[in-house]
Amino acid sequence: MRPLGGAVQRALRALGLETGVARADALDAWPAVAGSVLGADASRTRAVRVEGDTLVVAVPTSHWAAELRLRERALVSGLRERAPDAGVRRIRAVPGNAE
DSSP states (O other): OOOHHHHHHHHHHHHTOHHHHHHHHHHHHHHHHHHHHHOGGGGGOEEEEEETTEEEEEESSHHHHHHHHHTHHHHHHHHHHHOGGGOOOEEEEEEOOOO
């Protein structure tokens, strides 16, 4: 008997959903990755969507946007570890809040 995981991957690929699932993994991984890099205040940010190879993150202030730019390398590295199939290579901050 073959593992179920392989069958699920093949079904997602056949339905054209594999990329969407991988992108959702990046969104789900954001709170843990951001918390480990930015600390407890990272809860003030929210991953909104993935556009190509860029994770779009809502931040409350321009200071937060600058902080994401400064720590982008560590954040992307963490996302690659937790959501390797998402293909995130960059992070872009947009105005917004975590709610």
